[in-house]
Structure formats: C-alpha cells, structure tokens
Amino acid sequence: MTIFTRIIVSNLPKRIGALKTLQQCGYCTHLKYAEHKPIERIRNIGISAHIDSGKTTLTERILFYTGRIAQMHEVRGKDNVGATMDSMELERQRGITIQSAATYTIWKDYNINIIDTPGHVDFTVEVERALRVLDGAVLVLCAVGGVQSQTLTVNRQMKRYNVPCLAFINKLDRTGANPYRVLSHMRSKMNHNAAFIQLPIGVESNCKGIVDLVTEKAIYFEGNHGMELRYDEIPKDMRAESVDRRQELIEHLSNVDDKLGELFLEEKTPTEADIKSAIRRTCIKRTFTPVMVGTALKNKGVQPLLDGVLDYLPNPGEVENVAFIEKEGEEPEKVVLNPARDGKDPFISLAFKLEAGRFGQLTYLRCYQGKLQKGDNIFNARTNKKVRVARLVRLHSNNMEDVNEVYAGDIFALFGVDCASGDTFTTDPKGNISMESIFVPEPVVSMAIKPNNAKDRDNFAKAVARFTKEDPTFHFFYDPDVKETLVSGMGELHLEIYAQRMEREYGCPVTLGKPKVAFRETLVSACEFDYLHKKQSGGSGQYARIIGIMEPLPADQNTVLEFVDETMGTNVPKQFVPGVEKGFREMAERGMLSGHKLSGIRFRLQDGGHHIVDSSELAFMLAAHGAVKDVFQSGSWQILEPIMMVEVTAPEEFQGAVMGQLSKRHGIITGTDGAEGWFTVYAEVPLNDMFGYAGELRSSTQGKGEFTMEYSRYSPCLPDVQEQIVRQYQESQGLGQEKKKKKN
Structure with a gap:
C-alpha cells in the first residue's frame, strides 16, 4: 500500500462510521490515481454555471464523497477555512471563485479530472480555456434563479468547443425552488432537448431525496453527511408523475436516437440498459441533455451525479480532437489525434492556463496524444524552443503531487516552461503540428x-x-x-x-x-478617395497615388476592419499593396473624431499610380495615411459604443424602481420574467451608462437586488453623447498642444 493510499484509508473510517466497506463510498483501496488506467476509465469534466449556483460547494461534496478530502468546508463558512477549490485568500474573503482550479479524484475505480470554474462574467476566460480542454461538463443551475445570463454564456462556450454536458439543478432546499420551471427555461431559452432523469422528493424544507426515473427507484441520503444511500420504492404520491416523466424522457430520447426510436415505434418497453445507453449516445452527440437534481449544501444528489458523469459523459477516446500540420503556401492539413494510452504516437499537448507558482511559472497542460515522462525533451510548436521536463505534477487545488509520466487524456502541469496560453507542445519538432488555440474575448x-x-x-x-x-x-x-x-x-x-x-x-x-469605455469610430456612408503622396526635396524621392473607396460594413460586422485589393494591372505594383494595408491599419488605431479605434470599415483599393524610381512600400503606406485623413475631412463619421446585456433580479415590490433606473440609463427593456415573489428584467444598456449601477441597485432594493452584465454588441451612441465625447477629445488635444508650446 502506498503512502498516498495509506493517508486516504486512515482518514476514511473516522468519517464513514456505519459503512463497513470502503467500496460503498466509491473509493478503491488497491488502485491509486497515478496508475496507468485504460482510457474508458478516465473522465475530464468541468463544473460550470452562473454566479452563486453552487459550483464550488458541489465540487467540495464530490471531493468529500470520493475520499479526496477528510472534511467539508463552506464557501463562506464560519470556521474561516473556506472551500478546498477556493485556495486564494481573496476568494475566501469575497466568497466567489476568481481562478479556475484543477483537481482529480477516484470514483468507483474511474479517474475524474475536475476543473471548477468561476461564474462571474468578468472571469469568463477562465471558463473558456477550461472548456477548451475538457471532454464533458456539468452545467449547474440554481433551482430558484434557473437559466440566467451567465448560464447562457457558458452554454455558448460549450457549443463553441462542442462539449457534451449534463445538467444538475442545485439548491432544491432554497425557498422558491422550482426545478420544473428551470427545465422549461432550458428548453425555451437555451434550446436544449432536455428531460428529467431524476425527480425531487419534495422541495424547500421538505427535500427528502430523489427519484431515479431510469432505475425507477427512490434514493434517500442518510447517515453522517448523507453518505449512506438507501434505495426504496417510489413514494405512492409520486408514482403517477414518475410514470409520466419517464415516458416524457423516452419520447425526448426517441426523437434523437434511432435505436430507442425503433423500440418506441414498435411500442416495446425499453429496459434500463436501453435507456442508459441511449442517454449516453445522445449526450455525447449533444442532441440530448439529461437533467439531474439535488442540493449540494444539504448533501443530497451528489453521489448519483457522480454516477451520471461515469454513465453519460464521454471518456477522452470518445471525443474527436484534431491538430493541424502547417505547410508553407498551402492550407493546413487536418489530423485526428490518437487518444490511445499506449504511448506509441508522438506526444502532443496544449497549454491552456498559466500561473505564477512558488517555483516559477506553472503551466497547465492537457495531453491529447502519446505519453510524456520526466526527463523528456518537448518543443513549443510556436517558437520551436526545446524544454527539458524536470518535474511533472498533478494538481489538487493549490497542492501538487509529483508523477513520473502522463498519457493521452491526462491533465497535468509543468514548471519553468516559457510559453503563452494556447501553445502546443510536442516531442516531434519537425512535424509542424499545432492545435487550435483558445478564443479570448476583447476587454470592454x-x-x-x-x-x-x-x-x-x-x-x-x-x-x-x-x-x-x-x-x-x-x-x-x-x-x-x-x-x-x-x-x-x-x-x-x-x-x-x-x-x-x-x-x-x-x-x-x-x-x-x-x-x-472602449468606444469605436466608424463611417456612416461610403466615401471615395484619390490621394497623391509626393516628396522630392533632396535625397531619394517618394511617390505614391492610391484611388479607392472607404465604406461602412454591415451592423453585425461593426467590430472588424477589412482591406480589399481590387487593383488591376500594374498601376499599383503588388509588392506595394501590403504597405497600403499597413498604413490603413495604423491610422485605424486612432481615429481623428475622438481618438478611439476605427472599426466596421472596409478599405477598397481600386487603382493608383507609381514612379519607377521614387515609389516604395513606405511611400504607399504614407499615401494610405493621407487617404484616411482625407476621408476624415470629407466623410460622415459616428461613434459606436459597447452595449451590454443586463439581467437584474430583485423582489417584485422593487420592479418599478429597477425599470425606471434602467430607462434613466438609456436602457431598452427586452423582456421580463417573474416567479415566487421575484422578478427578472432583461435589458440592453450602453456600458458608458452602467458605471455606479451596483451601488444604486443595492440602495434601491434594500440590498436584495443583484445584476449581471455581459458584452452584447457595438451600436451608434446618442448624438448628445457623441458631441460630449468629441468635445472632451478636442479639449484634451488643445491642452496637449499648449503644453508642447510651453515646453518649446
């Protein structure tokens, strides 16, 4: 027995009490995590949700029930210890997750790598890079709040990386809990083909257990911290509902699964195994979302959720991961990576998160192919730099455990590797292979x-x-x-x-x-230009003429810049066209209306002229500068501002005050929702008008209201706002000119 296993085993009897065997709590004594396991026995999952839906509490329960930690602590606990995954002091003080944290555990002889992610939109990149390297996810929803703004963001991120998920409706014990309303919102707001695979036996203070619709059994959580699972008959008053919901589950599955569909059409009753395999197939394809229920804080529903992760979410071998081989002058060739854990293929991994550790930079990586051993040399595909792997670790929040080797499907970390987030590492530097990087949203x-x-x-x-x-x-x-x-x-x-x-x-x-605020400047209508740049006063001359059109892009593309070369013949030699583009993009960095970047503009170069001796790339770049300045003088310009999607939740008696505040801030109400004495307002509000809103909302709702916002799009700002921005810019420029004169 290893030291690691001995420590875990020595702690278990103190906590289990009535349990006689270690197998009952899901922990296997004769296997440890670092052992080489088949790929079928590995799961890489993320816990993602809206703010305050109970992600970190759920992760804490998972670690406790799997024997990973000896005691549970709360996110805002009275003992001032805090949850295991909130290792940063600031996280424990504020009661929020700021950084995603990785851990690993064992449940029923399966290795589970878990990443607990933040819920706040400000830390959305943490969710983004976690989902990039995960094979499956648990989407946690609050039984009271339901589908909220950040839930929709997380849902979009899962769709972007094609991550299968199962839903867990948490907080059944809270006043106003209504899992049925949450399910209807999942279908209407998120367009999920979702159905219950579990039903709650009572909600709020009557939350006693859950009904498993697949096995048709009731599960009660008894003993110390709900560690003893008691299986029983479905309560009499729930049998009719259970039959109806099970039939609904089969219908939803039959619509997207051919095998179960055939049984449904033939009016045959599917077995428990039929339903389970159908849920797994459709969940992995992202055509069906199984919905589970529970309350992590009151220790109900967590063990069945872990079983659901093993039963329904994919292992690394069931997810197709691709890389690209770069070839000069050709389109990159797409290659499907081999997830086999035999170590025969070249090692390929992706760095998805960087952190400053006690021993230098700590780089989190996910291995997609091959194996890596301590002492191996790896190469950064972007920089082609060689790195010797001196130390390999697996992470448990802010604690580390050394390992000698990692295989495809494993999440691990390295020290002292100079790289950027999204870099690919491989043992074959000549392969020119790299993986798709991580989407990073622009700061607002x-x-x-x-x-x-x-x-x-x-x-x-x-x-x-x-x-x-x-x-x-x-x-x-x-x-x-x-x-x-x-x-x-x-x-x-x-x-x-x-x-x-x-x-x-x-x-x-x-x-x-x-x-x-990151305002933008754009053209209102197309504007032609014909600019001649000519300089012949001593030394080599400069000559460049460019003719074309600058025009606005459609509203859905108003954050991009386009350069189009429409020249024919040799009036503008092709070697000088990059100079024109460079000049345009340089000028786009700083508009002349308010000093903000240009966006939503297409620069069409149509014709021009050159001199056999005096023309150069620099001359054409300066000509582009002059052309953009001319368009500033003759064209019609407007300022764009970022519009935020705002979601405000507060008690019903404050609805009028909240809507009045949003209207005062030039907000457009897009929808309202209400249930159990609470209401939710959805609005689109300019970011420039949202500063200081948190304090105003708290004071007007007696501290009960809360709001979230996320970037939606850029839109033209109001004329008076534009006038104010332009005036402030002109004043600051005038002040700058005066200071320069004084210095001179």
Whole structure:
C-alpha cells in the first residue's frame, strides 16, 4: 500500500462510521490515481454555471464523497477555512471563485479530472480555456434563479468547443425552488432537448431525496453527511408523475436516437440498459441533455451525479480532437489525434492556463496524444524552443503531487516552461503540428492605474508582468496622449480584483481611475478617395497615388476592419499593396473624431499610380495615411459604443424602481420574467451608462437586488453623447498642444 493510499484509508473510517466497506463510498483501496488506467476509465469534466449556483460547494461534496478530502468546508463558512477549490485568500474573503482550479479524484475505480470554474462574467476566460480542454461538463443551475445570463454564456462556450454536458439543478432546499420551471427555461431559452432523469422528493424544507426515473427507484441520503444511500420504492404520491416523466424522457430520447426510436415505434418497453445507453449516445452527440437534481449544501444528489458523469459523459477516446500540420503556401492539413494510452504516437499537448507558482511559472497542460515522462525533451510548436521536463505534477487545488509520466487524456502541469496560453507542445519538432488555440474575448473596460508610492514601481511592474501573462483578457498599456497608464479588462470587478491582488501579493497599493469605455469610430456612408503622396526635396524621392473607396460594413460586422485589393494591372505594383494595408491599419488605431479605434470599415483599393524610381512600400503606406485623413475631412463619421446585456433580479415590490433606473440609463427593456415573489428584467444598456449601477441597485432594493452584465454588441451612441465625447477629445488635444508650446 502506498503512502498516498495509506493517508486516504486512515482518514476514511473516522468519517464513514456505519459503512463497513470502503467500496460503498466509491473509493478503491488497491488502485491509486497515478496508475496507468485504460482510457474508458478516465473522465475530464468541468463544473460550470452562473454566479452563486453552487459550483464550488458541489465540487467540495464530490471531493468529500470520493475520499479526496477528510472534511467539508463552506464557501463562506464560519470556521474561516473556506472551500478546498477556493485556495486564494481573496476568494475566501469575497466568497466567489476568481481562478479556475484543477483537481482529480477516484470514483468507483474511474479517474475524474475536475476543473471548477468561476461564474462571474468578468472571469469568463477562465471558463473558456477550461472548456477548451475538457471532454464533458456539468452545467449547474440554481433551482430558484434557473437559466440566467451567465448560464447562457457558458452554454455558448460549450457549443463553441462542442462539449457534451449534463445538467444538475442545485439548491432544491432554497425557498422558491422550482426545478420544473428551470427545465422549461432550458428548453425555451437555451434550446436544449432536455428531460428529467431524476425527480425531487419534495422541495424547500421538505427535500427528502430523489427519484431515479431510469432505475425507477427512490434514493434517500442518510447517515453522517448523507453518505449512506438507501434505495426504496417510489413514494405512492409520486408514482403517477414518475410514470409520466419517464415516458416524457423516452419520447425526448426517441426523437434523437434511432435505436430507442425503433423500440418506441414498435411500442416495446425499453429496459434500463436501453435507456442508459441511449442517454449516453445522445449526450455525447449533444442532441440530448439529461437533467439531474439535488442540493449540494444539504448533501443530497451528489453521489448519483457522480454516477451520471461515469454513465453519460464521454471518456477522452470518445471525443474527436484534431491538430493541424502547417505547410508553407498551402492550407493546413487536418489530423485526428490518437487518444490511445499506449504511448506509441508522438506526444502532443496544449497549454491552456498559466500561473505564477512558488517555483516559477506553472503551466497547465492537457495531453491529447502519446505519453510524456520526466526527463523528456518537448518543443513549443510556436517558437520551436526545446524544454527539458524536470518535474511533472498533478494538481489538487493549490497542492501538487509529483508523477513520473502522463498519457493521452491526462491533465497535468509543468514548471519553468516559457510559453503563452494556447501553445502546443510536442516531442516531434519537425512535424509542424499545432492545435487550435483558445478564443479570448476583447476587454470592454479600461481604467487608469498608478502605484500610490513611487518606490513600489518595481513590484508594480512585476505584478503587471505576471497578471498580463496569466490572464489574456487583462491588458496593460501606456497612452502617450493622455499621459496615463491604463489597464483593460472584462469589467470593473475584474480590474478591482487585480488591484487588490497587487496590494496583497506584492505590497503595492494602487489607485484606479474612472473607467474608460472602449468606444469605436466608424463611417456612416461610403466615401471615395484619390490621394497623391509626393516628396522630392533632396535625397531619394517618394511617390505614391492610391484611388479607392472607404465604406461602412454591415451592423453585425461593426467590430472588424477589412482591406480589399481590387487593383488591376500594374498601376499599383503588388509588392506595394501590403504597405497600403499597413498604413490603413495604423491610422485605424486612432481615429481623428475622438481618438478611439476605427472599426466596421472596409478599405477598397481600386487603382493608383507609381514612379519607377521614387515609389516604395513606405511611400504607399504614407499615401494610405493621407487617404484616411482625407476621408476624415470629407466623410460622415459616428461613434459606436459597447452595449451590454443586463439581467437584474430583485423582489417584485422593487420592479418599478429597477425599470425606471434602467430607462434613466438609456436602457431598452427586452423582456421580463417573474416567479415566487421575484422578478427578472432583461435589458440592453450602453456600458458608458452602467458605471455606479451596483451601488444604486443595492440602495434601491434594500440590498436584495443583484445584476449581471455581459458584452452584447457595438451600436451608434446618442448624438448628445457623441458631441460630449468629441468635445472632451478636442479639449484634451488643445491642452496637449499648449503644453508642447510651453515646453518649446
């Protein structure tokens, strides 16, 4: 027996009490995680949901029931310990998850890698990169809140990476819990072909257990912390409903599964095995979402959920993962990776998360093919740099365990690897193979930042270097025009958290200025240009002429820039066209109306002229500068602002006040919802009008209201807002010119 197994076993009898065998709690004494297991016995799952749906509490229960931890602690517990996966002090203090945390455990002889992700939209990139490397997910929904704004975001992310999921309706013990309403929202708002595979035996304070519709048994959770599962007959008052819901489940499955559909048409009664295999097939194809129920806080429904993960979510061998072989001058060739755990194929893995650890940079990776051993050399496909693997670890929150080798399907970490998030690592540097990277959303809020004390500048620089490397949505730059250092992120909370971390972790208190919104400038209508750039005063001359049109793109493409070369013949030699594009994109970095970036514009180069001696790429780049300036003078321009999808939930008596506040902030109400004395308002509000809303909402709803917002799109701002932005920019430019004159 190993030391690791001995520690776990020594703790188990203290907690199990009435259980006589270790097998009953799902833990196997004769196998440990690091052993080489067949791919069928591996699951890589994420726990994803809206804020405050109970993800971290659920993960804590999973770790406890699988024997991974000896005691359970609450997210905002009175013992000041906090949940295992919230290892950061700031997470425990605020009661929210800020960083995704990885762990692993064993349930019924299956290895389960788990990533607990944040629910707040400000930390959405943590969910994004976790889902990129996972094979399946548990979508947690609150039985009271149901499908909320971040639930829809997570759903879109799962769709982007084709991640199969099963739903777990949590918090059945809360007042106002209604899992049936949540299921109807899953079907209407998320377009899921979903059905219950479990029913609750009572809700709120009467929550006693669950009915399993597949096995047609009632499950009760008894003993210390609900560790003893008692299987019984379905209660008499629930038998009729159970029959109806089981039939509904079979109908939903029959619509998307041919095998069960045939049985349904032949009016044969499917067996338990038929239903289970149909759920697994359709869940992996993402054509059906099984819905399970429970309450993690009250220790009900977690063990059946773990069984559901094993029964219905795919193993790494059932998910197709692809890489691309880069060939010069050709389209990349698509290659399906081999997930076999025999180690015969070349090693391929993806770095999906970076973190500054005690021993240097800690890089989280997912192995997709082959195997990696301690002491091997691996190559970064992007930089072609060689790295020797000195130490291989598996992570349990902020704790590590050394391993000697990892195989396809494993999630692990390395130290001292210089790379970026989304880099591919392989043992074959000549293969030119790389995997698709991770989608990173653009930051929407910028704030001025500066250290309070000049002596803290070194620590400030270290903190910024670390955080910008760890988090691709956290940007840092210096604006020479306003003479300010700016940070950009996904929201005010996002930037506030990093400011607090600088003070706590680096002893560098900072001041954040008023948020600056990322406005954009665009053309209202097409505008022609014909610009001649000519310079012949001493030395080699410059000559370039360009003719074309700048025009606005459709509203659904107003965040992109396009350059189109429509030239024919040799008036503009092809070697100079990149210079024109470069000049256009340089000018697009800073508009002349308000100093913000240009977007939603297509630059069509149609004709021009060149000189056999004096023309160069630089000349054509400067001609593009001049052409854009001309269009600024003659064209009609407007400012675009980011519009946010806002979801506000509060008690019904405050509905009028909340809707009035949103209207005052130029919000457009898109829908309302209400149940059990609470209402939810859905609105689209300009981001520029949302600052300070959190305090206003709290004061007007006696602290009971809460809201979430996420980026929706860019839209033209109101004329008075545009006028104000332009005036402020002109004043700041005038001030800048005066300062320059004084210096001279």
